[in-house]
Amino acid sequence: xxxxxxxxxxxxxxxxxxxxxxxxxxxxxxxxxxxxxxxxxxxxxxxxxxxxxxxxxxxxxxxxxxxxxxxxxxxxxxxxxxxxxxxxxxxxxxxxxxxxxxxxxxxxxxxxxxxxxxxxxxxxxxxxxx
Numbered sequence: 001x002x003x004x005x006x007x008x009x010x011x012x013x014x015x016x017x018x019x020x021x022x023x024x025x026x027x028x029x030x031x032x033x034x035x036x037x038x039x040x041x042x043x044x045x046x047x048x049x050x051x052x053x054x055x056x057x058x059x060x061x062x063x064x065x066x067x068x069x070x071x072x073x074x075x076x077x078x079x080x081x082x083x084x085x086x087x088x089x090x091x092x093x094x095x096x097x098x099x100x101x102x103x104x105x106x107x108x109x110x111x112x113x114x115x116x117x118x119x120x121x122x123x124x125x126x127x128x129x130x
Contacts, residue, residue, distance in 0.1 A: 016089030023090060039093050043085025046100050051078045073112060077105045 024032040058071035081099025084092040098104040119125040 012092075016087075016091055019090045020088070036088050036090075039090075040086050040088070043093065043096055043100065044082065047078055047082030047085060047096075050100055050102070051075065051082070054078060070109075073109050074105065077108055077112075081105075 020032060020036070023035070027035075054071050054074045058068035058075070061068040061071060077099045081096040084096030085100065087093075087096075099108055116125065120127060
């Protein structure tokens with residue numbers, strides 16, 4: 001697992017730089033810089049809006065005595081997507097938009113729930129109850 005993380009830390013910036021250079025070659029340096037800035041601003045706005053909506057939903061659920069599990073998963077996805085969107089690079093922007101938009105976030109949440117369920121069943125994650 002550690003080697004995978006180290007590999008990603010090395011490989012992802014290389015891929016992002018390659019993408020920026022490639023797009024810069026197609027549309028020019030200045031338009032590429034403007035596009036990266038615009039996507040970052042738009043992504044930050046969308047993440048903030050979706051984050052506040054999720055926060056409000058979680059507060060309503062807590063006030064009603066419900067466990068806001070779905071809202072917490074939404075919050076993790078939105079936070080991760082927001083971080084990816086403000087990171088310069090087109091591939092991270094694509095992943096960030098997938099995590100911020102509600103329709104694609106639902107697919108990611110479904111996959112995340114399946115992964116967590118498998119980890120719980122295999123005993124890799126231990127759940128303590130009081």
